[in-house]
Amino acid sequence: MKKSVFFIFFIIIALNFIVAPTCAFAENKTPKIAFVIDDFGQDRAGVEQMLNLDIPLTCAIIPFMEHSIDDMKMIIKNGKEAILHMPMEADQYLPESWYGPKMIKNNYDSKQIKEVMQECIDSLPDIKGVNIHIGSGVSQNEKQMMAVMEVVKDNNLYFLDSRTSDKSVCNEVAKELKVDYQYRDVFLEKTKHAEYNHIVSQIQKAIDIAKSNGKAVIIGHVGPEGGEVTAKAIKDSIPSIKNANVEIVPLSQIVSINAYKQDK
Ligand SMILES: [Zn+2]
Known part of the structure; x- marks a missing residue:
C-alpha cells in the first residue's frame, strides 16, 4: 500500500517536470502580431473606428499637432499603447506641412537632434516607444541615428524602425x-491609397511571417492614407488571425525579441 502511494506520488512529481516545461515552451512559441497605427494627432479619419477595435493596438x-494630446489621452483610455511618431526628413524634397511643426532635418547635428527629440518625448508623457514618420533621409545617417537612439535609451523607450x-x-x-x-x-496600405482587399491580403502575409519567424510587426494608418477602410479590414481579419493561432499583442510585448539577434 505504502509502495503504491509512493509510486503515484512519484508519477505526479515526474509529470510536473515533463508536462510543465512543455506547456511553458508551447506558450512562449505562440506566434505574435503587433498592429502599429501611424499618424495620430492630425486627421480624424478612422480615429474613432480604430480605437474602438477590441484588440491590442x-x-x-x-x-x-492639433490633436496630439487629446489622442494620447484617448489611446490610453481605450487601453491601447502609445508611442511617439517622430517626424524625420525624407531623402527627397517633401512639403514641410507633411512633417508637422517639430522634426529632425537631414542637416541637424547631434545636439539639435537630442533637443528636438527630448522636447517631443516630454510633450507625450504616456509613450512607451518611438517610431519614424517619413524619415527615409535621416534613417540612413549613422551619426544622426546614434543621437536618436541615445535619447530613446536614456528615456527607457523602445524603437521601431518603420523601414x-x-x-x-537603425x-x-x-x-x-x-x-x-x-x-x-x-x-x-499601398502608398497614399487604402484598398480593402489589399489590406486584408497584407494581414494574411503578416500571419505567415509570424508563423515562420515567431513575430510580425504591421504598420497601418489613420487619416487619408488608411482610416476607416484600414480599421474595417483589421476588424474583419480578427477571426482569421485567431483561427491561425496567432496572438495579437501590443508592440512592447514583442520588442524584446530583438530583431538584430534574429538577423545574425
Ligand atoms: Zn507617418
Missing part, C-alpha cells in the same frame, strides 16, 4: 547601443 502620435528606406542603419545602431528594437515587417 500600438498607436503612433505625431507631436505638437521607409532600404538603406536604414538595426546596426540599435545593436551597438543595445536599444530595445524592432522593425516593421508589413505596411497595410
Whole structure:
C-alpha cells in the first residue's frame, strides 16, 4: 500500500517536470502580431473606428499637432499603447506641412537632434516607444541615428524602425547601443491609397511571417492614407488571425525579441 502511494506520488512529481516545461515552451512559441497605427494627432479619419477595435493596438502620435494630446489621452483610455511618431526628413524634397511643426532635418547635428527629440518625448508623457514618420533621409545617417537612439535609451523607450528606406542603419545602431528594437515587417496600405482587399491580403502575409519567424510587426494608418477602410479590414481579419493561432499583442510585448539577434 505504502509502495503504491509512493509510486503515484512519484508519477505526479515526474509529470510536473515533463508536462510543465512543455506547456511553458508551447506558450512562449505562440506566434505574435503587433498592429502599429501611424499618424495620430492630425486627421480624424478612422480615429474613432480604430480605437474602438477590441484588440491590442500600438498607436503612433505625431507631436505638437492639433490633436496630439487629446489622442494620447484617448489611446490610453481605450487601453491601447502609445508611442511617439517622430517626424524625420525624407531623402527627397517633401512639403514641410507633411512633417508637422517639430522634426529632425537631414542637416541637424547631434545636439539639435537630442533637443528636438527630448522636447517631443516630454510633450507625450504616456509613450512607451518611438517610431519614424517619413524619415527615409535621416534613417540612413549613422551619426544622426546614434543621437536618436541615445535619447530613446536614456528615456527607457523602445524603437521601431518603420523601414521607409532600404538603406536604414537603425538595426546596426540599435545593436551597438543595445536599444530595445524592432522593425516593421508589413505596411497595410499601398502608398497614399487604402484598398480593402489589399489590406486584408497584407494581414494574411503578416500571419505567415509570424508563423515562420515567431513575430510580425504591421504598420497601418489613420487619416487619408488608411482610416476607416484600414480599421474595417483589421476588424474583419480578427477571426482569421485567431483561427491561425496567432496572438495579437501590443508592440512592447514583442520588442524584446530583438530583431538584430534574429538577423545574425
Ligand atoms: Zn507617418
